[in-house]
Ligand SMILES: Nc1ncnc2c1ncn2[C@@H]1O[C@H](COP(=O)(O)OP(=O)(O)O)[C@@H](O)[C@H]1O
């Protein structure tokens with residue numbers, strides 16, 4: 001994967017934010033689904049949200065008996081914990097089994113690095129900056145910070161930035177989500193100037209996302225032409241060092257008849 005933000009050294013990406021409800025889970029499932037379907041990357045998403053995991057619910061995969069502790073400690077369980085979503089994504093949902101004992105927040109990165117068959121591993125995370133959130137940050141090679149363009153959310157960004165610094169994990173950039181293009185919103189320019197981080201994507205507020213969640217699908221699969229889908233596809237392309245090209249009918253026909 002040349003030229004992209006994700007490469008041989010940076011393959012485990014943590015999607016983080018001190019705030020809940022900003023779009024972490026949505027971002028994980030959509031970057032993942034685009035990476036698999038559009039760019040043919042073997043992609044795993046793991047819900048590192050220990051107490052309130054919901055990526056399984058978002059993708060219609062609810063049954064998961066294996067706890068994160070078992071995944072970290074057991075030499076074999078990780079691959080047998082993988083669920084295959086119909087869009088091609090591999091998913092380890094959070095367990096409904098209560099975690100026993102203290103979680104080894106340092107063990108997960110090593111474990112994930114051993115999974116050589118994946119090009120990209122995305123971690124969904126808990127909000128906040130306590131142990132729950134630290135698990136995903138420590139397990140990641142690099143982070144994407146999800147924010148919505150309102151002052152209370154943007155004000156929490158510093159907490160995540162400081163924690164990432166303390167744990168020596170680079171933040172590749174910000175994903176600004178639920179953007180409505182209103183004058184009162186915090187702008188990309190203001191954000192970049194305040195935090196010195198690039199805004200890698202501006203995802204519009206899009207009701208198709210809510211509909212997709214109700215159908216247990218990533219929006220890039222459910223409504224591939226919607227404004228948010230196109231933004232997520234461009235973001236995935238950028239991360240993977242690929243070009244997102246909206247296919248014309250001619251290109252689709254050529255592909256169909258094997259004349260690429
Ligand atoms: N760009 C968007 N437009 C409209 N609704 C969105 C958008 N992004 C996320 N949502 C909705 O907002 C809610 C919270 O998103 P979620 O990804 O679960 O946030 P988090 O994981 O940060 O708590 C969900 O109901 C989701 O459908």
Ligand SMILES: [Mg+2]
Nearest residue numbers: 024025054124
């Ligand atoms: Mg979530």
